[in-house]
Amino acid sequence: MVKKITQKLYIALMFIFLYAPIAVLIVLSFNKSKSRAKWGGFTLQWYKELFANQQIMNALYTTLVLALVSALVATIIGTAASIAMNSMRRSPRTIMMGITNIPMLNADIVTGISLMLIFVAINYTLGFTSVLIAHITFNIPYVILSVMPKLKQTNKSTYEAALDLGASHMYAFRTVILPDIFPGIMSGFLLAFTMSLDDFIITHFTKGPGVNTLSTKIYTEVRKGIKPEMYALSTLLFVSVLTLLILINRTPSEEKINKRLKKKAVQKESNSKFRIFKPAIILIVIAALIVGSFAGMKTTSGKNTLNVYNWGEYIDPEVITMFEKETGIDVVYDEFEMNEEMYSKVETGAVKYDVVCPSDYTIQRMIEADLLAELNYDNIPNIKYIGKDYLQSAEAFDPGNKYAIPYCWGTVGILYNKTMVDEPIDSWSAIFDEKYKNNILMINSVRDAMGIALKYLGYSLNSTDRDELEEATNLLKEQKPLVQSYVVDQVRDKMIGNNAAIGIIYSGEAIYTRRENPDLEYVVPKEGSNIWIDGWVIPKNSENKENAEKFINFLCRPDIALLNFDYITYSTPNTAARDLIEDEDIRNSTIAFPDSATISNCETFKYLGDAMTAYYDDKWREVLSQ
């Protein structure tokens, strides 16, 4: 008895373990606050907004189509291969099974990378098809591993008996073998479907512009904070699958109990009808989901397109919709989280973007690598709304303003929780202070982190002096035990949730976080900091240069710039837009628009050359792997 209870308790605990995070996500989908760290009351708002969110609906559609098509193709190829392998002699079969096991056992990261390398090697543009091929590749083994055992169980003589009775090979297969192995095929299909649905890593490496599955969409959002609509969508998906499973599993179980009462021996036989019934339901539901998400998405089939590559959460989606409506151009929108990531994509040319939004030093690097096309200002009359000062600052990395138009700018500073520190903070020394041990959120970005250390030590944040860099590295190493975690944009949620006292943050994020948690304060330390500018550029290999210029021009329009400012809260260089800001506090906010003294105390990043960049990378890795 005690044993039984212990067992039940154990199972219960394991299921709590497995399903606790899912419960959390479901709760979050009803959370009024956008932040993961705070309960802002119950709302159904996200469910409503979900269906209006084009990006998420697009991602859902892509995910489902991808999963369905890859699972279907994998099922066909895999089943055929299983049948062939089953009739092979031992040694070729062993070799084939060995190869089958490779994608199952190989690290996803290696599979993803190897597939990316092959696509790049044959000069195949990464896009939906490349992801599809990748998914089929890792799905086939699941099908084979589900079908093979069933095939082995089938009695060879039944097939021969069918032939003997005059059936053709095809007919015999369809009527004798297929029903036997059908459950295996079906579970292979479902497994493949689920695996495709849940894959992130392989998709991450093989996807092209504008192609986002839910996984990759979420990954870009991880840094910026997940959109609550995503929780809503996941909850809907999960609940519908759960209901489906309960429905399917209820019917046959009652049937079976009755049977057991009658005779045990016959038990196994009569399942086949349900087995065919089940997949039918599943297929119908999947189809319904796809049709549903199709209704919510828009197609980008026309030739008049524009490939935009921007930071995550760095534009008001409404702006894109407006642009599309006004110009009739279809926007394919894609996001990145790091300059380096964006750079390598543009550099390989695996993906041809039309307009990209890198940071200052990366713009310089791209100019030096001859990756950018010169802008035709005749097509960008709205440049006149951009403040002269900002254009001048931009000349530091783009002499003559030939390649880039400033989009957003800001400083890097300290965000701290007034209730958790002793005195107002005004120096970088706070993040190296022993008393804030485990309460510091350090920035997880090479140039920013090294720059802070260099500034604190009184050096330039573009230092190439190895001694200075060594000193900075050592300082960061010493700091590591004090650091709670290294993050980029997650600092927002953590600070809002009172999980740390001090964080490094971009000024644009500071406005939002302070709105959510009034205890927070932002400061640009007195030692000076980084001032950065992100600007729009057009890669040389762009195929829609004119559309790209139209897009840039559109973004420079004051009303549009204002819309964006309200949404992303990053400082705009658009002086006309700033004048339109209604809220006086914000218009004069020193966070959004620091005074000239602060600005002059700050430095912009410069590109330091490949060798130096690699050196910085190595030093930063040294810190992290300490």
Add this chain to the structure above:
Amino acid sequence: MNKKKWLATPYIIWMAAFIIIPLILVVYYGVTTDSGSFTLENVKNIANHDNMKALLLSLKLSLISTVICLVLAYPLAMILSKMQMNSHSFIVLIFILPMWMNFLLRTLAWQTLLEKNGVINTLLGYLGIPGIDIINTPSAIILGMVYNFLPFMVLPIYNTLIKLDLNVINAARDLGANSTQTFTKIIFPLSLPGVVSGITMVFVPALTTFVISDILGGGKILLIGNIIEQDFRSSRWNVGSGLSLVLMVFILLSMAILAKYDKDSEGTNIW
């Protein structure tokens, strides 16, 4: 019968084009420089202090997670296999079901749970129990690994256990073995193929993950997966490929072990 073999053609072509050749490409990149000349530098990179450290840490964390998974999963699989479930597929589905909630979201949810002011600590606070502080530590990464890969340990073991002939167990009891002896001498040895495939299915992804360490390690902890991912992210393909080659050695090793135990070479135990 010869006709049947042709059915494998699409598969063979597919596997050659998208598994074999890409892997050869990884090897190629791994042993060449940017300009295409032969070098072993990329592979030797693993001996570099930081990389070695990341590799050793990855090995350590993935081994620990594998052991924890095994210890948690085996009793679970045993209890489940003994239950009078009318449908085995139901059990399998219970473990696959969470996958319909995205893997990244599930891992992120753990952040919310484990955070300093997170759900668990808040609950413990109400109960007056001191909170746990494992977020951003290797323990949190282990937890994330165990959470994400536990089903891959439970299912293979469960599948071998339900296939065990009950009479074989009865026979052992009949011959005088008590429950412990029956377990160590009969049940466990017979379930070994499931255990081995479970171990591979947990160990390999745990060894190579970069997402879990990213999300739950607070960026403080670099695993070998993170390093490779960073290399590719910043276009250092040759170095990344070189390090991938090192990883592949471990993967091949576990495949060899799996092949040894799974004599039918059909991999039937995995699902």
Add this chain to the structure above:
Amino acid sequence: MQCLCMGIAMNKLIDLQNITKAYGDNIVLDDLNLYIKENEFLTLLGPSGCGKTTTLRIIGGFENPDQGNVIFDGKNITKLPPNQRQLNTVFQKYALFTHMTIAENIAFGLKIKKKSKSYIDDKIKYALKLVNLDGYENRKPDSLSGGQQQRIAIARAIVNEPKVLLLDEPLGALDLKLRQDMQYELIRLKNELGITFIYVTHDQEEALTMSDTIVVMNQGYIQQIGTPEDIYNEPTNAFVADFIGESNIIAGTMIQDKLVNILGTNFECVDVGFGKNKPVDVVIRPEDIDLVAPEQGTITGRVTSLIFKGVHYEMEVMANGHEWLVHSTDLSPVGSEVGIHVDPFDIQIMNKPESDDEEAVILDE
């Protein structure tokens, strides 16, 4: 009655008292009482689902009865786990440990009992010799034929020197010839070992060949207990008669003592005490029917089919609206007119059960 007398001569080794077992609503054994004597070869015989295997598993300790007691050698072992019972089982599909060699399989029980290595080695040799498989020590079970595996399963059980060996349809998976060989082998083994065998089978021929005592079961009730001769010659009801060998079971009416009406014709018999004009079942074994000249028969009929069976001819005779099954060494061609004669002592009269329950109560005594 008969059993009681014999019980005085031999010890009750196992005594099953009021055993009831149900799975959900399905009652497998209902208040079963049975004892097994020392050194007996007892067979539980019945169709599948009759409860015979459950009975065996309760004795072996793999099932717990819902009610009732299992007494072994005077001790109540109802709750004792299988590993502490002094009996061993030979399983239906052998249940050999596939990950061990033959020697390891046989040594399993002895190692658990921590016997010395030399003792174990001797035992393995002895057991393999006993089952005629010397030299197979290092083979794996998978490389053996079904018959060989069966013998290893027996060897594995008997090295533990159990007082009782339980055999669950051990020959079920073997082909006919092998099965017959193994039957003799088992009888030899039992005689050499001098222990009790409890044997479960649905094969009546096997039961008749090997057993000292047969227990016929159906639907959770014991139908009849007796020696093979008793069971064959004097089945107590239609079920037993039908299950054991072939027979003609015909509804009839007992006119008076020693006279029964079958299909409208009166036959002389030797049974008394059924009352007057009482409906009964009449059992006549096919080999007990004599085909004679039409005028000499009690009734006449026509031969409708004829099959040569080697030892005898099997014929079907249509008489008084009933197909009579007849075994005879004399041939009567299809279509010929024959007379049917049955000696009075070859007619077996049985009470017709009025309901299942009543049948059970009567038979269970």
